[in-house]
Amino acid sequence: MNKCNNEEKTTKERIFEAAIDLFAQKGFDAASMRDIAAVVGIKQPSMYGHYKSKDEIIDCVFQYFKRELTKMRPPEVRDLEKIDKLTPEIFRQRANLTFNLFKDPTMEKIFRILLNEQYRDKRARMIVLEFLIHEPYSFSMTVLEIMVDKGIINKIEPDIKAMEFQYTIFTLFMEYLLLKSDNSDTHKIKKMIEKHLDYFVSSLEK
Secondary structure (H helix, E strand, O other): OOOOOOOOOOHHHHHHHHHHHHHHHHOOOOOOHHHHHHHHOOOHHHHOOOOOOHHHHHHHHHHHHHHHHHHHOOHHHHOHHHHHHOOOHHHHHHHHHHHHHHHOHHHHHHHHHHHHHOOOOHHHHHHHHHHHHHHHHHHHHHHHHHHHHOOOOOOOOHHHHHHHHHHHHHHHHHHHHHHHHOOOOOHHHHHHHHHHHHHHHHHHOO
């Protein structure tokens, strides 16, 4: 069995979920294998038949997060050569897919772990930089370049427009997650996200 396969509610799955809860609540360093075993209801030595160490668990947590992030892209744009069949609404679609992904309790907790660990763990830092910032920006710029070339949208500077879209939406998503983790009201930030998407899509339409 793949050590990072969490499709069934096995003991390994329960360990994985308990670890995410504890890493998000207490931090990676403060949460011990004993703590995780206690939450699952097993003896600590039994843990090692599933995961050799806390580091192996958090590595699987990071892999899970990256796999889920790949679902952000709407299926229609997997073949960019067919992008002439799309409209600027693709940006709203992708943002909504991402937003819905971060509404998932597990992904929200892992996001908190990433923010906490990004200065200590290079793996967390690379996920934040590559998967949450650089890749989405690069993807948006590529889509905009093709749309301009095919005459789908007006002439723009794709790099600047992608920056306008991606860095704003990233900041708004981060604020939403921070408010949600504190059980604060998220109504206002949701409205801001909607307004940003409305503005950006309308700015591209001919």
